[in-house]
Amino acid sequence: MVLTPTIGEKSYNRQDWQKGYQSQPNEYDYEVEDIEGQIPPDLQGTVFKNGPGLLDIAGTAIAHPFDGDGMISAISFNHGRVHYRNRFVKTEGYLQEQKAGKPLYRGVFGTKKPGGIFGNAFDLRLKNIANTNVIYWGDKLLALWEAAEPHRLDAKTLDTIGLDYLDGILEKGDSFAAHPRIDPACIFDNHQPCLVNFAIKTGLSSSITLYEISPTGKLLRRHTHSIPGFCFIHDFVITPHYAIFFQNPVGYNPFPFLFGLKGAGECLINQPDKLTKIIIISRDPNKREVKVLETPSGFVFHHSNAFEQLAPSYVEGGEKIYIDSICYQSLPQLDSNSSFQAVDFDSLAPGHLWRFTLNLSENTVTRECILEHCCEFPSINPAKVGRDYRYLYIAAAHHATGNAPLQAILKLDLLTGEKQLHSFAPRGFAGEPVFVPKPDGIAEDDGWLLVVTYDAASHRSNGVILDAKDITNSLGVIHLKHHIPYGLHGSWTRQ
């Protein structure tokens, strides 16, 4: 662990970074014995993580990690003992391709079937790879992929049960985004928690469907809004009264996809001269309003959080919403002729954290960069979702400037601007931190961060427990017996 970055030198070596993208075809189930430090005795529950487990299909490399078959890891804590288990989501496509020993589907991000354009043209099926997020809600463990239905898994064994329609909330072919938000105290449900998620249907014109689902899995509210133009929306934010979406300035040319030349997701076209539309949908069942505000171009995958300041009309400035998001200059586009592992980090602009201030009374948007440090995968105390919050945790590059792989966790105090960095450089790489509140916690940062890291020196992954109050302090390191390829999102449950 290097705590004082050296300026001007790379904090990583490319071969090390690339090794974290090797497939992990094995499924493990064991009690972890190799533990450094002390597991907090009151850390009780399971962190589930999802991400591409395979970077190849029976030996044929996939074109992009977002095309990789979903693999769930579960790290469970029980009175200081730690158990690890991983299982592939046994999607229809995974089972068929493993049996056939070759790719049978085109990937959204460029993976091709054998046979050149003749083997790929006009095959418009999507393979539901269930690789983006995993949540436990309504007594169900669900693996999510934004372009199709969720898959349900057995929460104990991680065995795949099958596609899940949420007890009739979804219909065959419906999608369910991979970024649900849990409102900790919904004002329309007697301050009970509720899960808010969305589904996008896109084309020349698009629609957003918003779902609000109770802790027992019952549909509370659903409404659909049509949105002019194409939209690619990966994540959103909620406040007590609103669900908010960024419609980034991208267009779509379907022909390379139809003719077998590119994946569906590679046909997005940046439109830097256009504005980002911020779509603000009311969650109030008695007020089905939609407002659209505009802000200069950029591209956002992930948001950290949002909150409202509903000033009474006599207060100057009116009603405001604050949104914190990771912004790229434009949609990062990779060269489809070379491997994603050859990406030139220095030639791509990194994502930075920006705060957008929406004035709903004056219909204006202002924005300012609040963290000029390459970062992705934000995380906060779940009690603060949609509320004014102070602490933001995020995976970040080791160095404060430039674009580089994520090797550190950064804590940002939004009140004072103070930062803490816990770096795993030079040979460690970090993914999304998952915030686990302390059972008896009072302060917003009374909690732990669970981080899955990849250690190139041992070619194994670790589960690292950081103290959310002082993240420079690592409480425990769980050394797994193998590596987990770089993952996407996950969640914590007390189960």
Ligand code: 3ON
């Ligand atoms: O054709 C349309 C456009 C499109 C892109 C419609 C569509 C629904 C088929 C579609 C599909 C979108 C999908 C399936 C998106 C999946 C995204 C995904 C699996 C992951 C996104 C991750 C985002 C980020 C920012 C990851 C960053 C990772 C690092 C910095 C390091 O590992």
Ligand code: FE
């Ligand atoms: Fe995401």
